Amino acid sequence: xSDIVDKPSLDQVWHWLADVPDPEIPVISITDxxxxxxxxxxxxxxxxxxTPTYSGCPATDVIAESIRDAMxxxxxxxxxxxxxxxxxxxxxxxxxxxxxxxxxxxIAPPVGLAANEQRIDVSRLGRRVPAAPVVACPRCASTRTExxxxxxxxxxxSLYRCTLCREPFDYFKCH
Amino acid sequence: xRTARCEYLLRFGDNALILSQRLGERCGKGPAxxxxxxxxxTALDLLGQARLWxxxxxxxxxxGADEDTxxxxxxxxxxxxxxxxxxxxxxxxxxxxRQFLFDAWASLALxxxxxxxxxxxxxxxEKAVKEVSYHLRRTSDLVVxxxxxxxxxxxxxxxxxxxxxxxxxxxxxxxxxxxEMVAAGIGFEPASLRDAWxxxxxxxxxxxxxxxxxxxxxxxxxxxxxxxxxxxxxLLAEMQVLPRSHPGARW
Numbered sequence: 455x456s457d458i459v460d461k462p463s464l465d466q467v468w469h470w471l472a473d474v475p476d477p478e479i480p481v482i483s484i485t486d487x488x489x490x491x492x493x494x495x496x497x498x499x500x501x502x503x504x505t506p507t508y509s510g511c512p513a514t515d516v517i518a519e520s521i522r523d524a525m526x527x528x529x530x531x532x533x534x535x536x537x538x539x540x541x542x543x544x545x546x547x548x549x550x551x552x553x554x555x556x557x558x559x560x561i562a563p564p565v566g567l568a569a570n571e572q573r574i575d576v577s578r579l580g581r582r583v584p585a586a587p588v589v590a591c592p593r594c595a596s597t598r599t600e601x602x603x604x605x606x607x608x609x610x611x612s613l614y615r616c617t618l619c620r621e622p623f624d625y626f627k628c629h
Numbered sequence: 630x631r632t633a634r635c636e637y638l639l640r641f642g643d644n645a646l647i648l649s650q651r652l653g654e655r656c657g658k659g660p661a662x663x664x665x666x667x668x669x670x671t672a673l674d675l676l677g678q679a680r681l682w683x684x685x686x687x688x689x690x691x692x693g694a695d696e697d698t699x700x701x702x703x704x705x706x707x708x709x710x711x712x713x714x715x716x717x718x719x720x721x722x723x724x725x726x727r728q729f730l731f732d733a734w735a736s737l738a739l740x741x742x743x744x745x746x747x748x749x750x751x752x753x754x755e756k757a758v759k760e761v762s763y764h765l766r767r768t769s770d771l772v773v774x775x776x777x778x779x780x781x782x783x784x785x786x787x788x789x790x791x792x793x794x795x796x797x798x799x800x801x802x803x804x805x806x807x808x809e810m811v812a813a814g815i816g817f818e819p820a821s822l823r824d825a826w827x828x829x830x831x832x833x834x835x836x837x838x839x840x841x842x843x844x845x846x847x848x849x850x851x852x853x854x855x856x857x858x859x860x861x862x863x864l865l866a867e868m869q870v871l872p873r874s875h876p877g878a879r880w
Contacts, residue, residue: 510677603663
């Protein structure tokens with residue numbers, strides 16, 4: 455009998471990562487969120503490459519710790535986190551499943567693709583403020599909603615309210 | 630002796646750090662809940678950006694510094710932020726105008742850095758420019774709403790604009806460090822951003838029915854080279870007191 459235990463396959467590791475919840479929005483996992491960019495072995499060491507959502511998101515450190523804990527729980531003691539900034543994280547990487555889970559938990563998912571979003575481009579002049587997206591209420595599905603605040607409870611969300619059912623709700627910003 | 634690249638990184642890091650600290654002073658004291666959240670979320674984005682810049686600067690310094698020692702253990706003369714960001718919060722109009730003038734510049738500056746030959750710098754710019762674009766959208770909207778709001782809000786905004794206007798000049802004044810970064814294909818010539826910045830600001834101010842201050846006038850500078858106003862010393866005293874009086878303290 456050999457003492458050598460095979461390293462878990464990368465597929466297996468991805469499955470385990472899919473069970474690690476986002477600390478601030480636990481209904482979705484870190485893979486749903488699209489922040490795990492790569493998983494590989496560097497010799498015997500597992501390397502998980504993560505990209506931050508927002509530069510200052512306080513969840514980033516907690517996520518790195520949760521990944522290490524999850525890997526340890528599955529018998530991988532030697533895991534290293536790497537951060538990759540480019541390409542920058544975008545909500546376009548949210549899985550379809552993630553958007554459904556967000557809606558089910560009362561958070562309106564991003565409307566449209568960030569890649570298509572018109573950003574203020576000072577260098578090309580013109581304020582051309584992009585029209586606010588039509589966000590459907592995650593509770594009653596009405597599109598009679600309005601923006602209350604450009605910033606919400608976490609860096610990735612803004613605050614809306616539904617003028618039909620009167621409920622306020624979080625909108626996961628298109629970023 | 631720090632290299633020009635290291636000092637260049639400190640300038641971007643310090644701009645973000647000092648402005649973040651200023652905005653943090655408003656935490657819990659915003660004029661409305663939504664604004665409180667906006668100011669502190671902006672502060673958080675800037676703090677994250679500061680950590681990225683300062684970590685890279687520490688790496689470039691290569692003398693055992695890290696993001697924390699750079700933030701907490703440097704004296705005012707070693708900070709390289711522009712004077713604009715260290716200006717006190719004043720009233721809400723002052724906080725907002727300072728942010729608007731800075732956001733418009735940062736949006737242009739970061740776009741320039743996207744094309745930097747330095748991959749690490751381009752990557753930070755790519756991350757930061759998305760956040761800053763969102764900040765600029767909000768500050769532009771508010772400048773219009775309050776400038777073109779009530780008589781009182783208009784007067785407060787105009788006064789804030791007059792008071793902060795002199796500090797915009799420094800954003801566009803280059804020095805030897807800038808020249809070296811341009812030559813290396815890493816950075817941009819500060820003066821090259823001035824026309825685009827002026828056009829944008831002019832357009833927003835016109836929509837806000839605010840009067841753009843006359844060209845010329847007092848143009849304080851020196852922050853980038855470490856010559857600051859007394860305001861920075863007081864800000865640092867508050868920001869650094871804990872790590873300085875309790876070295877190595879941990880949660």
